[in-house]
Structure formats: C-alpha cells, structure tokens
Amino acid sequence: MTASMALTSSLEDYLEVIYHLIRREHEARAKQVADELKVKKSSVTVALRALAKKKLINYSPYSDVTLTAQGELVAEDIVRRHETLKEFFTTVLAVDEEQAEDSACKMEHALSKDMTERLIRFLEFINICPRHGTDWIEKYHRYCGGKQAACDCVDCMDQTKNKLDALPRVKEEKESMNALSSLEPGQKAEIVKITHKGFFRRRILEMGVTAGAVLTVERVAPLGDPVDIKIRGYHLSIRKEESKNIMVKIIQ
Amino acid sequence: MTASMALTSSLEDYLEVIYHLIRREHEARAKQVADELKVKKSSVTVALRALAKKKLINYSPYSDVTLTAQGELVAEDIVRRHETLKEFFTTVLAVDEEQAEDSACKMEHALSKDMTERLIRFLEFINICPRHGTDWIEKYHRYCGGKQAACDCVDCMDQTKNKLDALPRVKEEKESMNALSSLEPGQKAEIVKITHKGFFRRRILEMGVTAGAVLTVERVAPLGDPVDIKIRGYHLSIRKEESKNIMVKIIQ
DNA sequence: TCTCCTTGTTAGAAGCGTCTAACTTTATAG
DNA sequence: CTATAAAGTTAGACGCTTCTAACAAGGAGA
Ligand SMILES: [Mn+2]
Ligand SMILES: [Mn+2]
Ligand SMILES: [Mn+2]
Ligand SMILES: [Mn+2]
Numbered sequence: 215m216t217a218s219m220a221l222t223s224s225l226e227d228y229l230e231v232i233y234h235l236i237r238r239e240h241e242a243r244a245k246q247v248a249d250e251l252k253v254k255k256s257s258v259t260v261a262l263r264a265l266a267k268k269k270l271i272n273y274s275p276y277s278d279v280t281l282t283a284q285g286e287l288v289a290e291d292i293v294r295r296h297e298t299l300k301e302f303f304t305t306v307l308a309v310d311e312e313q314a315e316d317s318a319c320k321m322e323h324a325l326s327k328d329m330t331e332r333l334i335r336f337l338e339f340i341n342i343c344p345r346h347g348t349d350w351i352e353k354y355h356r357y358c359g360g361k362q363a364a365c366d367c368v369d370c371m372d373q374t375k376n377k378l379d380a381l382p383r384v385k386e387e388k389e390s391m392n393a394l395s396s397l398e399p400g401q402k403a404e405i406v407k408i409t410h411k412g413f414f415r416r417r418i419l420e421m422g423v424t425a426g427a428v429l430t431v432e433r434v435a436p437l438g439d440p441v442d443i444k445i446r447g448y449h450l451s452i453r454k455e456e457s458k459n460i461m462v463k464i465i466q
Numbered sequence: 467m468t469a470s471m472a473l474t475s476s477l478e479d480y481l482e483v484i485y486h487l488i489r490r491e492h493e494a495r496a497k498q499v500a501d502e503l504k505v506k507k508s509s510v511t512v513a514l515r516a517l518a519k520k521k522l523i524n525y526s527p528y529s530d531v532t533l534t535a536q537g538e539l540v541a542e543d544i545v546r547r548h549e550t551l552k553e554f555f556t557t558v559l560a561v562d563e564e565q566a567e568d569s570a571c572k573m574e575h576a577l578s579k580d581m582t583e584r585l586i587r588f589l590e591f592i593n594i595c596p597r598h599g600t601d602w603i604e605k606y607h608r609y610c611g612g613k614q615a616a617c618d619c620v621d622c623m624d625q626t627k628n629k630l631d632a633l634p635r636v637k638e639e640k641e642s643m644n645a646l647s648s649l650e651p652g653q654k655a656e657i658v659k660i661t662h663k664g665f666f667r668r669r670i671l672e673m674g675v676t677a678g679a680v681l682t683v684e685r686v687a688p689l690g691d692p693v694d695i696k697i698r699g700y701h702l703s704i705r706k707e708e709s710k711n712i713m714v715k716i717i718q
Numbered sequence: 719t720c721t722c723c724t725t726g727t728t729a730g731a732a733g734c735g736t737c738t739a740a741c742t743t744t745a746t747a748g
Numbered sequence: 749c750t751a752t753a754a755a756g757t758t759a760g761a762c763g764c765t766t767c768t769a770a771c772a773a774g775g776a777g778a
Contacts, residue, residue, distance in 0.1 A: 224765065245725060257766050259727055264764095276726060276773065307584040317576055324572035332559040411774085476735065497755060509736055511757055516734095528743060528756060663744085 221268070223323040226292050227251060228261040229270060230319075232279055233289035240391065240407045240461065242279040295322040298333050305337065394441065394452070394460040397431045403462035404428050410459045422446040423460065473520070475575040478544050479503060480513040481522060482571075484531055485541035492643065492659045492713065494531040547574040550585050557589065646693065646704070646712040649683045655714035656680050662711045674698040675712065 221229065231250045235242040244258045251258075266273040270285030281289060296318050303314035325333075391406055405427045408415060422445055423429075429445040439454040452460075473481065483502045487494040496510045503510075518525035522537035533541060548570050555566035577585075643658055657679045660667060674697055675681075681697040691706040704712075 222764075243725080244727095253765090254767060255726060256728080256768080260765075303581065307581060307588060309581055309584060313578065313581065317578065317581060320576035321573045324569055326565065326569065329555065329559060329561055329565065329569060332561060336559060416775090474734075495755075496757095505735085506737060507756060508738080508758080512735075 221270075221288070225261060225264055225268075226323055227319065228258070229265060229281075229285065229289050230292045230296065232265075232271060233281065233286075233293060236281065241409075244279075247279075292322060295325045295330050298330055298337070299325060301337055302333055306340070391461050391463055393458045394429075394431075394443075394462050395454050395457040397434075397441075397462070397464070399431050399434050402428065402430045402465045404465055405460060406463050407461040408459065409461065410456070414456060418452075418456075418460075421450060422448065423450070428465065429462070473522075473540070477513060477516055477520075478575055479571065480510070481517060481533075481537060481541050482544045482548065484517075484523060485533065485538075485545060488533065493661075496531075499531075544574060547577045547582050550582055550589070551577060553589055554585060558592070643713050643715055645710045646681075646683075646695075646714050647706055647709040649686075649693075649714070649716070651683050651686050654680065654682045654717045656717055657712060658715050659713040660711065661713065662708070666708060670704075670708075670712075673702060674700065675702070680717065681714070 228247065228251065231247050232242040235246050235250070239246065244255055244262065247261075248255045248258045262271065262273045262279060265271045265285070269282055270288055272280045272282060299318035299321055300314045303309040303317060304311065307314075309317070392403075394403070394405075397403060405423065405425050407425060408418065408423065410418070427445055429443045432442040432444055432449065434441050437454075440451045441454060441457050443450050443452065480499065480503065483499050484494040487498050487502070491498065496507055496514065499513075500507045500510045514523065514525045514531060517523045517537070521534055522540055524532045524534060551570035551573055552566045555561040555569060556563065559566075561569070644655075646655070646657075649655060657675065657677050659677060660670065660675065662670070679697055681695045684694040684696055684701065686693050689706075692703045693706060693709045695702050695704065
C-alpha cells in the first residue's frame with residue numbers, strides 16, 4: 215500500500231535467505247547469501263538494493279543486512295508458506311527431505327494466503343483426528359509401498375484419543391538476542407556478536423570482550439551510562455552507546 | 467536427450483495451451499493462444515519459434531500449429547501435473563475452482579515426476595480406502611467450517627466398502643477426429659474442420675462441404691481415389707489427396 | 719603501520735519474456 | 749476481383765535476473 219508491488223519469486227528467495235541467516239548466524243552477509251542461493255556476489259548486491267528500495271531490509275554498502283519491521287513480516291510469511299508445503303510433502307507424500315525442500319521453495323511463491331491456511335488446517339486435521347491419526351497416514355504409506363489394495367480396517371475405534379494434546383505446532387521460539395545496553399544489574403549473559411567496527415572493536419577484543427565470553431552486569435549508572443560489567447575476572451566500564459553494539463544471549 | 471534442455475515455465479504454459487486448443491477447437495491459432503495466456507500476439511510468435519526449435523510443435527509462419535509426437539508427450543505430462551495439483555486443491559483443500567486452476571498452473575512447473583505420482587497415489591487412496599472414503603474428507607471440511615474440534619467417530623466400520631469400483635480415474639478419451647480419407651464406405655460423419663486453403667477451400671465450401679455438415683461415404687475406388695460421398699442430398703466425388711484435409715467426426 | 723586476502727561493489731553484457739508500433743499476409747464479403 | 753478487416757510477423761525496446769571482469773574496502777597478521 216505505501217509502496218512496492220508484490221515481490222518477485224527471486225526477491226522472496228533473497229529475503230527468505232536473509233531471514234534464515236540472521237536467525238542462524240546472527241548476521242547476514244552478502245557472501246553467505248550468495249552461497250546459499252548459488253549465485254554470484256554481484257547478483258546479491260543487485261537484489262539487496264531492490265529489497266532496500268522496497269524498505270524490506272536495511273542496507274548500506276559494505277555493512278551487513280538487517281530486516282526492517284516490514285521485512286520481518288514478509289519474511290515470516292514466506293517461511294510459513296515454505297514450511298507448510300514442505301511439511302505436506304514430507305509427512306503426507308513421504309517425499310525425501312531434499313526434494314521436499316527444493317519443491318517447497320519453488321512452489322511457495324504461488325501459494326496464496328488462503329491456500330496456506332487451508333493446507334495448515336489439513337495437516338492439523340491429519341494429526342488431530344482421533345480416528346485416523348498418524349496411523350492413517352502410515353497406512354497410506356504402506357499402501358504405496360506394498361501392492362496392498364486397500365487398508366486392513368480392524369483396529370479402528372480403539373485408537374488413541376489422547377493425541378489431541380500432542381499436536382506439534384512449531385512455536386518458533388525466537389532466538390533471544392539482546393543488546394548489552396538492555397540488561398539489568400545482576401544479569402548474566404554470553405556474548406554472541408560484536409557489531410562494532412575498527413578501532414573500538416579491536417580495543418574491546420583485546421580486553422577479552424569476544425564472542426563466547428560470559429559476562430555479568432554489575433552496575434548501571436542512572437541514565438544507563440556507563441555500564442559496569444565483570445568479564446573473565448576483570449571489571450570493565452562501557453559507555454551506553456558502545457554497549458548497544460554488543461549483542462548477548464541472556465543466561466539464567 | 468536428442469536435444470533441448472527442460473522447458474521454461476513460460477514455454478510449458480504455451481505448450482499446454484496449444485494442447486488444449488487442439489483438443490477443444492481442433493486447431494491452435496496464435497490469436498487464441500495469446501488470448502488464453504493474456505499476452506500479445508507478438509509474444510506468441512516468439513514462443514512458437516522457441517517451441518519449434520525444440521521440435522515440440524510444427525510451426526511455419528501464418529499457418530496453424532500442431533504438436534509433434536514429442537510435443538504431445540510433453541504436453542500430456544504438463545497437463546497431468548496441472549490436473550493432479552488442481553484435483554488436490556479442489557477435492558482436498560476445497561479451494562474454489564478458479565484459484566485452484568490458477569495456483570495449479572503456477573506450481574505445475576515445479577512438480578517432479580516422482581511427486582506427481584505420489585500425489586496421484588494419495589488422491590486415489592483418499593477415494594479408495596474403504597474406511598475413510600469420501601466421508602473422511604467431508605469430515606475434514608466440516609472440521610474446517612464449524613469450530614468442531616475433531617470428528618464424531620461412531621459410524622466407522624459400516625462404511626461403504628464398495629467404493630472401490632467407483633474410483634473415478636479420468637480416462638481422457640481422445641476426441642475422435644479423422645481425415646475423411648480414412649473412412650470406409652457406409653460410414654457417416656460430421657465435418658469438423660477443413661484444413662484446405664485458398665481456391666479449393668472456397669470451391670468445396672460452395673458445394674456445401676462446411677463444418678457441421680453431415681456426410682455419408684458411398685464408394686471408395688480401388689486405390690482410394692476418388693471418394694464418393696453424399697452430403698446435403700447431393701453426391702460428390704473428391705480426390706483422395708483432397709479428402710485428407712477434411713477432418714470429420716464419425717457418427718454411429 | 720604495511721600488506722595481502724577476503725568480501726563487496728561497479729560496469730557492462732546476455733538471456734528470457736514481454737510489450738508497442740508498424741508492416742505483411744490471409745480471409746471474407748461485396 | 750477487389751477492398752477491408754483480422755491475424756500474424758518484425759523490429760526495437762524494457763525490466764528482471766544473472767553473469768564476468770575489474771576494482772575498492774576492510775580486517776588480520778607481520
Ligand atoms: Mn523460494
Ligand atoms: Mn523457500
Ligand atoms: Mn503453468
Ligand atoms: Mn497449467
């Protein structure tokens with residue numbers, strides 16, 4: 215509405231890969247996008263510019279890519295379509311992982327909102343329905359494998375009825391990655407990524423502030439500036455501005 | 467193997483439309499292809515050249531298009547994928563005709579041989595299995611419609627077992643269109659299409675040999691030349707060469 | 719601080735599929 | 749047989765996606 219027609223299949227795929235990279239690797243770099251999609255780096259540059267123009271990613275040359283709020287929504291939608299198709303292919307058609315993945319990623323671009331929801335409902339139904347359950351789909355697979363003409367309907371009513379509470383809706387549980395600046399005194403966290411560049415990056419790396427290191431927040435000054443932390447036995451004072459670029463994962 | 471990599475989605479769609487036009491209208495003309503695919507005539511010309519280069523159609527400028535043996539096979543394959551997907555969408559997901567058609571035609575290009583067969587087996591299974599039959603899928607539709615949490619499993623074993631012989635595999639029954647030259651004396655047929663051009667076409671049209679007219683073969687001379695027919699009350703003698711270009715549908 | 723390797727960008731090209739505009743061929747109706 | 753309409757083709761263009769080749773930036777180690 216504000217801008218930008220629907221995405222092309224190609225751009226959807228770029229966005230999807232960026233989404234996964236951020237989830238998996240904590241950052242999306244052009245090289246990785248290129249590798250995933252098996253295209254050359256220069257093609258990625260073009261695509262990134264297109265996605266940025268549509269306000270789906272934050273992109274400036276030489277720096278890594280993040281998703282805008284809009285981009286996040288669109289990416290989640292694409293992934294949903296992808297996953298839904300893939301689940302149908304693997305659990306119902308018993309297609310192997312690789313082909314399911316492959317076909318899903320080609321077809322996802324043509325799966326409407328409505329059909330996605332219907333397909334999800336269908337997959338749910340297969341899992342939930344107490345009469346046919348997983349068992350039913352297994353019968354189908356046997357029917358495919360052997361030449362058995364139809365199913366051997368004897369054990370029917372005595373099927374598990376308590377499969378209802380086992381319905382495995384994937385809950386996505388977002389990777390909890392925060393900026394150090396957002397922590398409260400007393401909290402413990404593991405450093406995941408330092409997004410600083412140049413001089414300051416080198417300085418804090420030298421002081422032991424590296425990915426994987428565990429820190430504890432000691433004190434936070436009134437307006438959040440500075441933040442005192444304990445790391446590798448030392449005490450360290452970091453300015454708020456700088457602590458925003460240190461990404462951590464909270465530890466209980 | 468002999469030539470030509472896999473077709474692009476676009477070319478598959480052109481081929482598919484040509485196939486349907488020949489079945490439905492007895493000939494495929496560029497204009498109709500353009501209308502079906504909602505593209506301009508000039509785009510069709512380009513596509514036809516591409517398909518001809520791949521030896522899937524017989525094409526020469528200004529004349530109508532036919533499928534080669536190869537093209538027929540490929541087209542049938544495309545249609546099979548299309549129909550399979552569409553059937554899944556309509557009968558299982560209960561998607562409306564138009565959207566099913568639309569999505570099927572976009573996704574068909576990414577459905578492998580293997581997956582098509584699996585999907586066909588799945589649709590068969592749903593129809594055949596004596597335990598769940600059509601009823602099962604109807605339950606699914608009710609489950610979608612109302613908020614009913616699962617199905618009401620009471621009438622189970624006593625389901626129709628004789629649905630096996632009602633399995634509705636579409637048998638395709640090819641439209642029987644023959645050349646007049648292939649008929650035996652005594653046979654009756656309706657004229658479907660006259661593929662002659664120019665002078666001769668005008669002449670026989672004037673004599674009442676027009677699409678829709680019904681004729682009876684009276685005599686066929688020793689080597690098939692000439693063929694005597696009765697049409698609109700008149701008798702007519704047509705040379706064998708010329709009767710090859712008069713397409714008819716046999717009437718019992 | 720300097721050097722070199724990796725990562726990223728730019729420029730220019732190509733293939734595909736489509737379009738518009740102008741032209742040619744074929745069919746049809748007097 | 750001729751005039752006109754319809755169908756088909758050609759030429760030139762554009763957008764999208766990708767590529768290759770050459771160049772630029774950034775970072776890690778000497
Ligand atoms: Mn995809
Ligand atoms: Mn995908
Ligand atoms: Mn299609
Ligand atoms: Mn189709």
